[in-house]
Amino acid sequence: MIVSGRQGSQPLNIAGALATLLACQLAGEASVLATRQVFPAFAFPGPVAGMVLLFVVLLLRGGPGSSLDTTSRTLLRNLSLLFVPAAVGIVQYGDMLARFGLALIVALVASTVLTLLVTVGVFLLVAGREPEDGG
Amino acid sequence: MNAPVSQIWVYLSASPLTWLTATLVAYVAADAFAARVNRHPLANTVVIAAALLAGLLLATGTPYAAYFDGAQFVHFLLGPATVALAVPLWRNIAVVRRSLAAMAVALVAGSVTAAASAVAIAWLFGAPREILASLAPKSVTAPIAMELAKSLGGIPALAAVLVIATGITGAIIVTPLMNALKIRNYAARGFAAGVASHGIGTARAFQVSELAGTFAGIAMGLNGALTSLLVLLWLAFAG
Numbered sequence: 001m002i003v004s005g006r007q008g009s010q011p012l013n014i015a016g017a018l019a020t021l022l023a024c025q026l027a028g029e030a031s032v033l034a035t036r037q038v039f040p041a042f043a044f045p046g047p048v049a050g051m052v053l054l055f056v057v058l059l060l061r062g063g064p065g066s067s068l069d070t071t072s073r074t075l076l077r078n079l080s081l082l083f084v085p086a087a088v089g090i091v092q093y094g095d096m097l098a099r100f101g102l103a104l105i106v107a108l109v110a111s112t113v114l115t116l117l118v119t120v121g122v123f124l125l126v127a128g129r130e131p132e133d134g135g
Numbered sequence: 136m137n138a139p140v141s142q143i144w145v146y147l148s149a150s151p152l153t154w155l156t157a158t159l160v161a162y163v164a165a166d167a168f169a170a171r172v173n174r175h176p177l178a179n180t181v182v183i184a185a186a187l188l189a190g191l192l193l194a195t196g197t198p199y200a201a202y203f204d205g206a207q208f209v210h211f212l213l214g215p216a217t218v219a220l221a222v223p224l225w226r227n228i229a230v231v232r233r234s235l236a237a238m239a240v241a242l243v244a245g246s247v248t249a250a251a252s253a254v255a256i257a258w259l260f261g262a263p264r265e266i267l268a269s270l271a272p273k274s275v276t277a278p279i280a281m282e283l284a285k286s287l288g289g290i291p292a293l294a295a296v297l298v299i300a301t302g303i304t305g306a307i308i309v310t311p312l313m314n315a316l317k318i319r320n321y322a323a324r325g326f327a328a329g330v331a332s333h334g335i336g337t338a339r340a341f342q343v344s345e346l347a348g349t350f351a352g353i354a355m356g357l358n359g360a361l362t363s364l365l366v367l368l369w370l371a372f373a374g
Contacts, residue, residue: 021215028218041370043282043363047217048356054221064222072219075212076348079338080180081162082213085206086277086299087185091192092199093296103260107270108297111253112304112331115274116312119245119327119354124320127237 017071025050154205161187176310182303220352227349234322245330246361249274269293273301276333279359283366305332306339321347329354
């Protein structure tokens with residue numbers, strides 16, 4: 001028996017969504033490389049340039065289709081997973097951290113707390129204190 | 136271990152499939168544990184999964200390079216995931232537009248605080264110049280931080296480690312800190328997480344709320360750009 005699709009819902013086109021994301025990243029990497037030909041000191045990650053590009057595409061197209069929407073949500077919901085391989089890499093530099101351990105740990109923790117406080121404080125000061133999202 | 140089993144292990148331990156599977160299993164286990172303790176900030180999924188895997192590598196005598204042969208497929212997805220940040224950015228465009236001024240000022244303040252405070256504290260502890268140079272870009276996403284550390288005369292590998300450590304620190308601290316301060320503005324909370332602790336902070340923010348994650352993603356991108364610019368200016372005028 002053939003089950004007809006629910007009305008108004010299309011099958012997910014995951015290949016198309018991934019192709020869009022990868023094409024934007026590729027274009028981003030290419031534009032960063034091209035800029036570096038002119039300004040060798042230009043440090044900017046290709047994927048972030050790709051994000052800007054996709055954002056412009058979304059503005060022009062009036063939003064993502066349901067496939068790109070679902071694929072992006074899925075990727076971002078599992079963003080933590082993607083950092084695991086790099087985090088495992090810390091282990092091989094354990095001696096480097098140990099050598100300057102105290103200075104580095106104090107600098108990292110204190111600076112991170114300070115940065116969070118300054119950023120959130122300034123943001124709220126300029127934005128006004130009305131809650132956004134609430135929950 | 137008898138001969139056939141050890142032969143199978145010799146084959147498997149060199150296979151990317153083993154370490155790709157191990158990475159996903161470790162993450163699923165870490166995520167299940169985090170869910171059980173109601174997403175307590177200390178139960179950070181990145182930390183738990185990485186600790187499990189690091190222990191496994193140590194126990195089996197597997198070099199990191201062999202592990203990364205398999206794990207690289209997961210690592211590679213960081214690129215498209217970064218591009219995907221454009222989608223929640225587009226969806227929350229109204230809030231983003233209302234917050235442009237707040238973001239601009241908070242970005243400059245946070246970016247300068249992140250670099251200056253870390254360098255100043257480590258300098259007080261007598262850390263040498265190359266350590267300070269590796270520490271300066273610690274709040275920026277890893278690929279930019281490594282470039283910046285190199286151009287400042289630091290050690291790129293150390294910069295990458297400090298970036299990851301900063302990300303984890305911020306991801307663990309941000310929720311209890313903001314709750315203690317009774318800050319309910321999730322745009323502001325997310326933005327701070329992204330400026331202070333880049334992608335790992337962004338990953339944490341997405342676990343808390345999509346709005347926070349969106350602002351963290353914007354902050355991560357902007358802080359990468361601004362810190363690069365500040366380093367260029369530093370090199371031009373002071374270097």
